[in-house]
Amino acid sequence: MGAARAALWLVTAVLAIRQTAAVLRQPPGERLTELETWIGDNGVLHVKGSLYDADKFTGTPFAGLVLKPLTRAAEQALGIAWTFGTLLLVVVLGLVVARALPGPVSRRSRLLAAPVAISLLMLSLPVRNSFSLGQTSIIPVLLVLLGCFAARGERSSGVLIGFGAALQPTVLLFAPLLWYTGRKRAAVTSAGTFAASSALAWAALPSDSWAYWVHHVAGAGLGARPDSLANQSLHGALLRLGLEGPLEIALFAALAAAVCYFGLRRAVRYAQDGQLLLAVALTGCVAVAVSPTAWQHQLLWVLLAVVGRVGKRASDRMLWPVLVILAMTLPGTMLLPNMAVMHPVRDNVLLVAALAAAVAVPFLPRTSPYFRRPVPTEYAVPLAARWSRVPLLPFWRRVLSRPNLLLELLVIRVGYSAYSHIRTAATGGVTAAEEHGRQIFSIEQALGIDVEHWINHAMVKVDWAESFFNFYYTSFHFVVPLTIMGVLYVRRPSDYRWARSSLAFATVLALLGFWLYPLAPPRLMPGMGFIDTVHGPQDLANPDYGAMTAVTNQYAAMPSLHFGWSLWCGLVVLVLAPKLWMKLLGLLHPLFTVCAIVATANHWVLDAAGGAAVVGAGFGLTYLLAGRRQLRVPAGSVPVARADTQVEAPVPAAPK
Structure with missing residues (x-):
């Protein structure tokens, strides 16, 4: 527990330092752009007249009255004190939230709650925006939480929440919550504090108060x-x-x-x-x-x-x-x-x-x-390792039940989005990609497997073959894996988890290849005479692949996930399909895919070998972490998976 808590606090500190440094690294004129509403040349502090003449300030007149002194200090300190003040508010907010967790809460949760809460706050879009823009929206939230969980007495609680409502009027909705939960004095005090603060602002800034509450209907038009x-x-x-x-x-x-x-x-x-x-x-x-x-x-x-x-x-x-x-x-x-x-x-x-x-x-x-x-959740009992010399690290217990569908779809979508962003970012440069392409071609020549040019030109001469492989290349890359995963999810949930994990590992390992070894496919190698059958002739200096030009990395060729994913499909069908014709049909997919990626000049032969390597590593890591695919079901459990299982015999009762 001590080590886990220390690690979480370390993560929290790293996030805080990163967030603060990201703001302070910006030039003074570019950091805290919303704070410029106050301290800029045309900001509230430098424009005589109404708070709303600058057409940027959207807070209440009371907020303008209270924040003017703070923004003057921020102007003098170039926003540094403002940034550290925001960081302090986030830390206090996380500590209050950690103490306010509804019970019963275990001691472990209590110890880990504070760093987890602060870390989540640091990562959230509202806090990141507040840091980068210089906003004050954390203050009303903190005032409400302090009023509900830290203030002593209903009067002080109501005062804090009332001040929060004076800064952000919809916070006044907490008054009914207080009233109907028996804290009527706090509810009345919060409403009274809001009214008094607004009246004070009206007395000090009558024209601004009229503009905000009447002309702009409580700020709706700002x-x-x-x-x-x-x-x-x-x-x-x-x-x-x-x-x-x-x-x-x-x-x-x-x-x-x-x-x-x-x-x-x-x-x-x-x-x-x-x-x-x-x-x-x-x-x-x-x-x-x-x-x-x-x-x-x-x-x-x-x-x-x-x-x-x-x-x-x-x-x-x-x-x-x-x-x-x-x-x-x-x-x-x-x-x-x-x-x-x-x-x-x-x-x-x-x-x-x-x-x-x-x-x-x-x-x-x-x-x-x-x-x-x-x-x-029901878990399977891990079977002994098939290969005694391979040590298992069973960090993952094999679950028998079907995973939550909505959560599964969401994680797959987010995972694929992250994969696409990393794949696009791992460009490495055209010069390096072409140099690596020449390296791959030289290796294939040495091995006698440089067949890409011959296959590419042979296919172009046969119209039906060109049409078939172009269609296969562009159509089946996602459809077949998603179909197999859908069938496994419905029919064999535990095998679905096994197959999904191996595919995820293979994809992550492929990202390392894209990042470390950018590679130009044959169709993008100048002077080699390859024909891009899918996209047509291209200006290699400025290729145009339609809507995909700006959102995909054309030099992420090694390893080939086109072949890797198809090989994964073939192996899963080979292992799990109940009939021989199904197994043979499943093996046709990687066969057609490797022909398509080579014939269309989208990959080298060694790219396919790289795809096979990451898929093999994916299955190996799944075996290492979760054990064998086969399950031993505990006695009394009813597995929903129709998979290879061994049921433990119940232990006979001792004779009386």
Whole structure:
């Protein structure tokens, strides 16, 4: 435990240093661009008149009144003190969240909660934006959490939450939560503090208060375009869908009222159940959804909803936390495919997460028997190693049940997005790629396997062969592996896990090859006379492959995953298919693929050998970490997988 805790704190420190250094490395004129709203040449501090004359400040008049002295100090210190102040706020926020976890919580969870919470906050999009832009949206969240979990007495609690509402008006939704959970004095105090702070700002800045509360309808008309993707509120989503005018306003008001009613009811119920942190997170999610503008740096409430427990089975318990963390740390383009039908969800991922938490996700109450003890996952007993000289490191226990489908699809999508980004980034330079291409060609000549040019030109002379292999190359690379994984998921779940792990290892190892050894395929080698049958003749200095030109790395040829994935398909079918004709049919896929990649001049023969090597290493690593594919099922278990299993005989009872 001590080592694990030290490691987590080290990760937290590294993230904090990296975040701070990323800001401070920027030139003074480029760092903390939102802070320029205050300290820039045309910022609030240097423009006489209204706070809103600069057309950039979107906070309340009270926020302007309070933050002016802080921004003057930030101007004098070039934002350095501001950056470290933001870091301190994040650390305090993580410590408060760690102490506020709903019980019962194990001692191990208590010890590890603080570094995990701070690390997740550092990685989240709202905190990263607050660091890089110089925003203050962390302050209202921290004031609410301090008021709910750290303040002594209802009056001080209400004062803190009231100040938070004066900075961000939708925080006033916490007053009903306090009232209906029995903290009526805190609710009245928070409303009174909000009113007093707003009145003070009105007395000090009457024209600004009129502009904010009346002319701009509580700030709804301030800032960037409300229909931009940065506005993750119901109002912004309706505008992006093309609604406008009285119809949009009426629909927004109706939806906001419904979200407030159902969301606050749920929050009150979970607060009365003893899950106050979850109740605070749900109320914050309601505030995000119903606010006229909810910019990305104001959405920390969604991340706090990760504390809710969902699912009766232990295997489903990680679905909600993973969904929230991915939504709060990755852009929507990595979570969902670039399909027109998915754009409304992809463009509103954070809003969807906030609405789901507020009104839809069935969080377990603490009174549920599954809250502490979910239905346990059944594991197979590992079989002895087939090869006695190969030591097994069984870090992974083989699970008998089918994995959660939504979580599986999400992880596959995110994993493939990360693979695509790394593959695209691993360019290495055209000169190095062509030099490596000449190296590969020389090795093949020495081995007598330099058949690419002959096969390429022979295929071009046969029209049907050229059409067939072009179609095969462009059509089956993803379809066949996904089909096999789908069949295994439905029919043989435990074998699905085995096959998926081996494919994932092979793909990760291939990324190392792309990064360390950029290689030009035959069709991109100048002066060798290869014909690009798929894309047609190309200007090798500026090749054009349509929409894929800018999003794929043309020099990621070694190893060939076209052949590697097809070989994986053939081996999986060979091992698992019940009939001989199925096994033979499965082996045709890697055979046709290797012919296609060589005939179309997209790969060298040695690229296929590299693909075979990483697939073999993938199966080997899976064997090393998880043991043999065959399972020994514990007595009394009913495996859902139709796989090769050995059932343990029950131990006979001792005679009385």
